[in-house]
Amino acid sequence: MAVALTGAAAVPAVASAAPPKVPGHGRAAETPGVRYGESARLDYQKAVAVQVLKGVFERGDMTVIDRYVRPDYIQHNPLAPDGAETFKAFGAAWRQQYPETAFNVKRVISEGDLVFVHSNVVPSPGTRGIAEGHIFRFQGGKIAEHWDVLQAVPATTANGNDMFSTISRPQTEAPGPARLTAYNKKLVTAFVDRLLVRKDLSAIDAYVGSEYHQHSPNVPDGVAGVKAGLGAYFAQFPQLSITPKRVIAEGDLVAIHSHYVNTPGERGRAIVDIFRVRGGKIVEHWDSTQEVPETSANDNTMF
Secondary structure, three states: OOOOOOOOOOOOOOOOOOOOEOOOOOOEOOOOOOOOOHHHHHHHHHHHHHHHHHHHHOOOOOHHHHHHEEEEEEEOOOOOOOOHHHHHHHHHHHHHHOOOOEEEEEEEEEEOOEEEEEEEEEOOOOOOOEEEEEEEEEEOOEEEEEEEEEEEOOOOOOOOOOOOOOOOOOOOOOOOOHHHHHHHHHHHHHHHHHHHHOOOOHHHHHHEEEEEEEOOOOOOOHHHHHHHHHHHHHHHOOOOEEEEEEEEEEOOEEEEEEEEEOOOOOOOEEEEEEEEEEOOEEEEEEEEEEEOOOOOOOOOOOO
16 A cells, blocks of 8 residues: 555574474474465465575575475566576575675465565665565465565655554564454455555545554555545546455455556556454555566566
8 A cells, every 4th residue: 555656573484404394383394285284384385485585585595496496486576587597596696796685574474375475675784675575376385486576665754663563462473363364354355445446535444443553654654644645646646556466364464466557558566565454453554665667587577
């Protein structure tokens, strides 16, 4: 739900020398695709996603790509070609340029064959870094496809909140109980359809709690802030088109990957919105936004 008018981790660290352990289970998931139950499979996917991101960009360990990424890996990041081998080359080039990268994972959720990872990546010590939303699709226990949205962290925000912390209670990055997933996914999907797709500001009163914490850097805090920010955005771009592409939910967290086009004919922006639900109301929101570039190193688009 970014308004850009001008264009600690939920999964424990995984030892790089062994396959990732499934949290809550005593043995490693030694064979990709082995099912120990739905919860364990989702935990395995989350652990692998974190292992690959931190291994490649923080530790410079490209062997994680051999273990956990399919050779026919499909890439939607416009700077990188398809394939596991080109992923290695991309990671090696990144490490050469930014050898002190810190990949700080903030929250991780998984549903079905998808994993969403929200992170603050700091390429150089002392800088604010990048707000990154990564989406992975798994096939046969390995990563088969990847999308991302990357945004530089600004020096200040319109709401006084940083782009990553959890303010609503309980103050944890871990998703809530799995029994809430289906309900919260349906609620947030309906909210996004009514508010963003159909541009109906009354959706805010219907779906957003009186305690509402905003992390999108251009939007003021609270219910009044999101009403004012989106109201101005809709007025400025009356032909705005927002198309949700994929939704990933776990517990009280729901991430929606969308294509925003302010004016017909523009390439638009890729945006990931993350919502937290408590007691049937949305109480917190984070996002990342990235302009769709004119050219890409692959033929897959960002969506």
